[in-house]
Structure formats: structure tokens, C-alpha cells
Amino acid sequence: MKSSNRNLSRGDGRRLGNAALIAFMLGSLLLLSLLRARFSPIGKTGEAMKAEEQQGLRKGSAKIEETVDDATAASTAEEEEEEIQPKATDTSTSGSSASVSTAAAVANHDQLPKPVCYETSRRSDTCEASGDVRVQGRTQTVHIRPLEKEWKVKPYCRKHDAFAQSHVKEWTLRPLSSSSPHCTVNSSGSGLTAFVLSTGGFTGNLFHDYTDVLIPAFITSRRFHGEVQFLVSSYKSWWTSRYLQIFQQLSNYEVLDIDADDEVRCYDKAVVGPTFHKELGVDASKTPSPGYSMVDFRAMLRQAFGLERAAAEPSGDRWDIRRRPRLLIISRKHTRAFLNERAMADMAMSLGFDVRVGEPDVSTDVGKFARLVNSADVMVGVHGAGLTNMLFLPAGAVLVQIVPYGGLEWLARGTFKEPSPDMRIHYLEYMIQLDETTLSEQYAKDDPVLRDPASIHKQGWDKLKTVYLDKQNVRPHLGRLKITFMEALKLLPHGRGQSN
Secondary structure, rough: HHHHHHHHHHHHHHHHHHHHHHHHHHHHHHHHHHHHHOOOOOOOHHHHHHHHHHHHHHHHHHHHHHHHHHHHHHHHHHHHHHEEEEEEEOOOOOOOOOEEEEEEEHOHHHHHOOOOOEEEEOOOOEEEEEEEEEHHHHEEEEEEEEOOOEEEEEEOOOOOHHHHOOOOOOEEEOOOOOOOOOEEOOOOOOOOEEEEEOOOOOOOHHEEEEEEEHHHHHHHHHOEEOEEEEEEEEEHHHHHOHHHHHHHHHHHOOOEEEEHHOOOEEEEEEOOOOOOEEOOOOOOOOOOOOOOHHHHHHHHHHHHHOOOOOOOOOOOOEEOOOOEEEEEEEOOOOOOOOOOOHHHHHHHHOOOOOOEOOOOOOOOOOHHHHHHHOOOOOOOEEEEEOOOHHHHOOOOEEEEEEEEEOOHHHHHHHHOOOOOHHHOOOOEEEEHHHHHEHHHHHHOOOOOOHOOOOHOOOOHHHHHHHHHHOOOEEEEOOHHHHHHHHHHHOOOOOOOOOOO
16 A cells, blocks of 8 residues: 555656646746847837848948048048158167158248258258258268257258269268357358258269259259358369359359368258259249249249240241241260251251251350250250250240150150140150161161160160160151151241231
8 A cells, every 4th residue: 555655656746847847938938028028129020120230230331431431531641741751861879760740841941940851852851950050061060959869861862873872972960069069150140041962973964963953952942032051062163163153043142162161150040952853843832832933943044144035936926037936956976966967957947947056065155055045946956965955945945855766755755855844845756766776777677776675674774875875876857857847836936827
């Protein structure tokens, strides 16, 4: 009997346990349902919540894209700012940066709170200082207070060219100390600015005289309105004398051979190194307000050399026998020479031109030749430094560049074509063909020099220069050249056959 009771109790216990488990599960489900009803948004299905989630993701993505766009816009704006980076050589060992707001330095040249060296272009570094400034020429040193650290700079606008820079002396800007020399010539308090530049490098070549030195000197010194003194390093007396009239337009003071100077000259301000903008050009947007341009530079040249013609215009309504349009041929004797120069002149005269021939060289009187160029309405020459005389042409005149054989269009474009519009000069090109160059007499027809100039270019500038610039003379085809001269004639103001 007892055994039967024990078995019934064990079975009942199992059933009760199962019932309790089922009851617990049902209770849990009921509780979960109540909780979901309590905390879930009313009326939103699973699809609705999924859509809302996706919308939230889109909003987040849009916000991220907006942030990226803002950052990109800021970056673009920075890139579009004038590229002036702290430059020259910081010789401090402290590791701290001589960072200065170079944009502010450019915008406010005359109120610099302290000296600053910066990159004004890929071709030039410039240092500017105000305060207690002492120039010691013999040691190429400028002692300055205030100045936190030492800087070094070569004041010539071709810093990327190691060969040119090897002929330029380095200048040091050094913090003024108790051991610094005392003034022996004191211009402090006068408002006079010292401007250190070099005539080393490639000076002596007409193109480099202007693009590396004289135009950058104009860009840098114009804002001082004559209250600037040129301190010339790597001084060449013949070179300075050659361009003295230009320096006298920019400065009211003597030009000094600063390397040979035993004085310690004191100023309120100093500029070490001129500013370069572009080949034979001034970027007016980078000059101090109200700005100046190549038009202003050329006006300064006219004043310096007494050039009469600002524009290529005839005396009356039309050209007549009393004032025929003048064509100037820039002659060369040693390389890239015209082998049919006389025939070219005769052909030009048959078109009604008054023809002149000029051959400038290092010994040529700059002012005299400038006046000859200024009298011309069309100037013709083979690519070379002589075409730099385009600076003296009157506005509205025409430059005809004869481009030698050998794929040199890029060289012709960068040196003389691109500067022409800023000078208000018309530009025409005549490309020498294979049957017009003496190279065809020196090399076989299948030689790479004639057949594949690009392969010669790949061998470097020295090889290119030797073959296509140093060994080539030209004989332009008179029939083709005549068409170019006729086009030049039509470009002139009140050209022949044109109505008023």
C-alpha cells in the first residue's frame, strides 16, 4: 500500500513541474507583449521602423558629405590663396618655426611687425624687415631687431637653377646682439628702405637681365615711390651702368656695390631678395593696392630712355609715304642667323614697309637701341634674347617670332608669346620647316635630330640647346614669310587698306 502511494506522488510531482514551467513561459510571453506595447512607438510597423532607420542613415550620410564638402571648400580656398610659404633657410637649432602670416605680410608690406622670409614664387624668396636694421655688406649680413632666429637667402630670382645660384652670394639675416656692429651711416628715421638684390646668375643675357632682375626689382621697389636704396650684391659695374637709367626711375638714391662696402648702414626697413611673378611679366593681382602691371613697367621704360611712342599709330588717319609702317629685323651673326636677310628686307619693302635692321649685343647702347625699337611697328627675329627688345615696342605693334626647327614651340610660347598680351603687343609665329634650316645640311634625313626632335629633348637641355639653338641657321621661305608680314600689316592700327 505504501509503495503505491509513493509512486502516485512522484508522477503528480512531474505533472505539477511541467505545468509550472508552461505557466512561467506563458507569463513571460505576456510580460514581453506588455513591455513591447508600453515602449514601442504606437502605429509603426516593422517596415515603417526600417524606413525610418534608413532615413536616419541617409541624414547621417548627408551630414558627413556636407562636412567633407565644407572641408574641401576650405581646402580649395586655401589653395586659391596666393602661394606664399615661409621659406629661405631657417638656421635655428631650436626647432621652433619662424611662422608668420605671409598673406598679411604681402597685404601690408609697410607695417610688418617683425622680419619675415617667405617664398614669393617658385622662383624667388624674399625677406622683409622693419625695426633696427643694420646692413654689413662685406659679410653679406643684415643685423635685425626684432628677429627670433637666423635666416639665409640668395637674392636672385632663379632659385631652382643650381648653376645660376652658384654665381649668387648668400645673405644672412641675423638677430641683433650686443656684439653687432654700430652704425657708421645712419638712415634710421628717414623712412628709407634698403633693397638687397644680386646681379650674379645669368645677367649679361638681355632676357635674363629683365626677367630675373629688372622686372622683379620693379615689382618689389615700386611701392616705395623712390624711397628705396639698391644694395647690389655680385656687383658688375658695366651692368649697373648699362641699366642705371632704370634704377634712377625706381630710386632717389645712389646704387651701391654692397659687397665692397666697408660701412655699416642702418635703415628702418630692409628687403632682401626681389619678387618674381612670371617671365617678362607682372601679375597685377599680386602687387600692393592699387596695383601695377607691365603697362606701368613699359611706361617707366619710356620715361627712362626717352621713348616717344606709347602706341603704334600713324601721324594721320592712314599710313602714307611720309610715315610708312616700320619693320625692324633683329639680326644675328653667330647662330640662328637669317641667311637671306637682304631678301627678307626687300620683300618687306615691296609690301610698303620702311625696313630697318638692328643687331643688339652686350656693347649696344641700351637707350639708343630702345629708341630704334620704339620707332618700329613690327619687329621680326629668330627666337633668342634679342626679342626681349619687344619691351620697347609701342602698344599695338606686332612681334613676329621665327621659331627654329626642332619642336621648340613650348620654348617660344613661354618666353615671348605669353608675355605679349600684358604688353599690349600683337604676336605672330613663323615656324621653320625642315627645308628652311641648315640642320638638314648637317644631318642625314633619317637622323633623330631631323626625324625625331622629341628624342633629342629627352637627353636634356644641354643637348637640346647645342643642337637646335647653337648649331642652326635659318632661311625662311619668302613666299610663306610674305603671308605673315601681310598679316602683321593688317594688325596695325589704321592698317593699309582698312577704313577708319
